[in-house]
Amino acid sequence: MSKQAQEAREALGARLRGFRKDAGFSSGRALARALKWQESKVSRLENGRQNASEDDIRAWCGATGQEGHVPDLIATVRHIDELWLKWRRQLQTGAESRQKKSLPVYAKTKVFRIWNPNMVWGTFQTAEYAAEVFRQAVRFYEFPDDAEAAVAKRLERQRYLYEGERVYNVLLGEQALYSNVGGPDVMKAQLDRLLAVMGLPRVSLGVIPSAAATAVWLGHSFSMFDDKLVLVETFSAELSVTQPREIELYNKAFSLLRQSAVYGKSARALILAAVHYFDKQHV
Structure with a gap:
C-alpha cells in the first residue's frame, strides 16, 4: 500500500478510536464484545492495519452513537480503496483498454527507470512474448480474451523508443x-530482440546476474516515469505512487540496484548464454 493510502487508513483509525472513547468504551475489547467482533479486529482498524469495510463503519458508528458521520467515513473508505486499484476492475472489459491508457504516460515521459527481476519489460517484448503474457493474464483474471488487441496496443509503445x-x-x-x-x-526471438534494443542510442540495458552481490533486496518490479509516477504491479492490484517522498525511495532503490548490474559486453554475454540454453531445449 502506498504511504498516502496508509496515512489515510491510519487517520481513519484515529477517528474511529475517538468515537469509541467518546462513547465510553474504555478498551477495544469492550467495543468488540458489543459488536460481537474479535478483539483483534478493533485494534487492527484503529491502528490502520486493516481496511475498514462500509459495513464495519456502519456498525462502529451505530455502536458509538455517531451515525451522522457514516456518509463521510464511507466516502473515506472508498477513497482509500481507489488508491489501491483492483486489477479485476481495470481488466473487466479486457486488457486492451489498460494498454491504451498507458500511451499518454509514455508519450509525456522523458526518462524511464524500469526494474523487472523476472520478466522482460513490456516495451521490449516481441509480439509473441506479449501474446503469451496476455493469454496467461486472461486465464488468471478471467477477463474477456482480447489478447490480440492488447498486444497491438502494447507494441504501439515501441515507437517511443x-x-x-x-x-x-x-x-x-x-x-x-x-x-x-x-x-x-x-x-x-525475445532474447534476440533484447540484443537489438541494446544498440539503440538512448537505451541503457543492464542485467543483474543471479549471483551478484546486492546493495538492496531485489524486491518487486516497478516502472518510474520521470520523477512524477511509479507503477507497481502485484497479483491483485496496480499501485500508482505519486508522493514525492515515495518516488525518491524508488529512485534510491533503482540507483542501488544499478550497482549490481552489468552492461555492454557482459550483459550481452548473459543474454547469449540464455539463447544457448533455449537452443539446447530442442535437442
Missing part, C-alpha cells in the same frame, strides 16, 4: 532471461 529524446534506463534480473514465456522459440 525511436521518437524524441527519451532515455530508457532498464534493469532486468538474470531470471528474466530464463523465465520461459511461450516456449524456446518465443524466448529465443
